Amino acid sequence: MAGSGRNQDLLASLAAREESYDSEVKLQFGPMTSTYHTALKKETHPVVHGLFPSAAYALDLLDSGLPAYADRALQMLPVIAGLQDLRSDSPTYGVWPYFYEEPLDEMDSPDWNYADFIGKKLVLVLKRHHDHLHEELRQRLTEAVEAACRAIKKRDVGPGYTNIAAMGAFVTLVGGEVIGAEEFVEYGRNRLRRLLDYTMRLGTFVEFNSPCYTPITIEELHHVHTETNDPVSIDLSERLLHWAWKMTAEHYHPRTKQWAGPHSRSYSAMLRPGSFESRLLRNAAEEDAGLPLPRCPQELARYFHLEEERYFRQPIFLEEETGYQSYATTYIQQAYCLGSFSKDMMWNQRRNLIGYVDNGGKAAYVQLRVLKDGKDFSSAVFTGVQDRSEIVFGINMALDYGDWHPVLDPIHGVFEAEDLRIRIEIGGHTGGVELRAGPERELGFDAAAVIGEQTVRVTCLSAVSDLGVPRVALTLSEHDGTLGIDYVIYEGQRKRFNIHEWKQAAWVFLFTMSARTEELRAGGEHTTNEDVLNAWCEKRGRRMGISIPVKPGRIAELYRNNIVMLMDEEEVSP
Known part of the structure; x- marks a missing residue:
């Protein structure tokens, strides 16, 4: 029965994609959504043929097992294989472009991950459907898999790039078995071993708690576990799967059905309905064995129904490699969850401070953002310390990072803008959410947002900036319906900013989320002799705090010099 259910799901999925098949090009098409790597613009290429x-x-x-569908696949596969770079002297040998419309040489920066992403699909085509391929296509796909394996082996991604480390292990290990290349089998097995050893040393994945990439890691490790014939790799993948599922299960918030933060990589503040990650969590929460998805280990399944309070902190780097440490802190209780990192950049894929709240039976999110002209500004640097529902955090500025992307879009400390602000954003189900400013000042907070039975409060403890004291504004976005408690740093005519010329640019805040206000003492002050901005919060005689340089610096220096004092341990992090 379970197999029948899986096949019905597959057939329904294929039917839904029928209208997106181009019988002339023999590829799937859809709206242009990519922002990284490609030089194509949505304005000139609103629809593209995607290779993955x-x-x-x-x-x-x-x-599917249906002859008519198989015939279509046999027409598509030569087109897909034909777009791979097979020039032996090319740096992108073995890689595919994103789109039929854009050759590799015309991309802004080719994405080497496409050797992994497309390679894994072709490995499974060869493994599962070898007998249905005519000889010429079989040889062409064998050549494609070999080239992808060589590209993956040459690039040799380390265990820090978690999902690609796992995916590349699958392509080389199982791909090597399928095409009879022992060198790739050995490489894939060793890559899994490296990933496990590194994960055990760190105690988690470097790609920490990612709602979009942890499910990919689970899927790839599941594929290794079910597709390889190598007993050593089966054992390695099983142990890695337990690590991945443990992180996933511990961060599931049953009431909102969201993935508690903080998140190292995420493409949206909330889980997207119908996405692979949403279905994976629903499958685990409902224990629905009929869905064709990897299964959560039974001993971890209880987390998907556990509404007890839990609070945990995890170091996420090997300090001897980075020269500093960042902690991921998560607080989960029945009605809401709240998570934060202690150090990171404000990239649009980071969720450095994010919470989910039960708002009348539906989920709302609360997220910290730093916005330049309405887009996340990755040259802003976050430092924070959390004790359950309270977070003290600060923002300062990096001289050598990017705009909307830290690496692909460098600004070298110089940019133009007409708006720069720090925002506490409320989105998701915002029905009934009430923003307050004036009355909350009496409690020592600048503003508050009432979400269901919880209240988010925020106040600026201190600000030291060449641009002056930020102005508090309550905002409503007509575009996406989000609400904001904003600290406006600059708003006016478009002008050029040079961070290298700034003598001071640092802001520190207190953030709380709870049904009722606890008795807190908090403050912030500029220590001029050290030129740092300090902020602290004291609760029941225990104190936590941060200390950040007020002058912009290079990102590596800020990560080392932004200091965190944890409340429970009362010690300063390196």
Whole structure:
């Protein structure tokens, strides 16, 4: 029965993608959504033929077992294979472009991960459907898999790039078995071993608690576990799967059905309905064995129904490698969850401070953002310390980072803007959410947001900036319906800013989320002799705090010099 259910799901998925198949190009098409790597713009290419969706579609067509679908897949596969770079002297040998419309040489920066993403689909085509491929196509796909394996081996991604480390291990290990290349089998096995050893040393994945990439890691390790014939790799993948599922299960918030923060990588503040990650969590929470998804280990399944209070902190780096440490702190209770990192950049894929709240039976989110002209500004640097529902955090500025992307979009400390602000954003289900400013000042807070039975409060403890004291504003976005408690740093005519010329640019805050206000003492002050901005919060005689340089600096220096004092341990982090 379970197999029948899986096949029905697959057929329904194929039917939904029918209208997106281009019978002339023999690829799937869809709206342009990519922002990284490609030089194509949505204005000139609103619709594109994507190679990864096409490779996934071709495999699903073959997996359906229907002759008509198989015929379509056999027409698509030569087109997909033909777009791979097979120039032996090319630096992108073995890699595919994103789109049919854009050759590799015309991309802004080719994405080497596509050797992994498309390679894994072709490995499964060869493994599962070898007998259905005519000889010429079989040889062409064998050549494609070999080239992808060589690209993956040459690039040799380390265990810090968690999901690609796992995916590349699958492509080389199982791909090597399928095409009869022992060098790739050995490489894939060793790559899994490296990933496990590194994870055990750190105590978690470097790609920490990512709602979009942890499920990919689970999927790839599951594929290794079910597809390889190598007993050593089966054992390694099983142990890694337990690590991945443990992190996932511990961060599930049953009441809101959201993935508690903080998140190292995420593409949206909330889980997207119908996405792989949403279905994976629903499958674990409902214990629905009929869904064709990897299963959560039974001993971890209880977390998907556990509404007891839990609070935990995890170091996420090997300090001897980075020269500093960052902690991930998560607080989960029945009605809400709240998570934060202690040090990171304000990239649009980071969730350095994020919470989820039960708002009348639906989920609302609360997220910290630093916005330049309405977009997340990755040159802003976050430092924070959390004790359950309270967070003291600060923002200062990096001289050598990017705009909307830290690396692909460098600004070298110089940018133009007409708006710069720090925002506490409330989104998701915002029905009934009430923003307050004036009355909350009497409690020592600048503003508050009442969400369901919880109240978010925030206040600026101190600000030291060449741009003056930020102005508090309550905002409503007509575009996406989000609300904001904003600290406006600059608003006016578009002008050029040079961070290198700034003598001071640092802001520190207190953030709380709870049904009722606890008795807290908090403050912030500028220590001029050290030129740092200090902020602290004291609760029941225990204190936590941060200390951040007021002058902009290079990102590595800020990560080392932004200091955190944890409340429970009462010690200063390196």
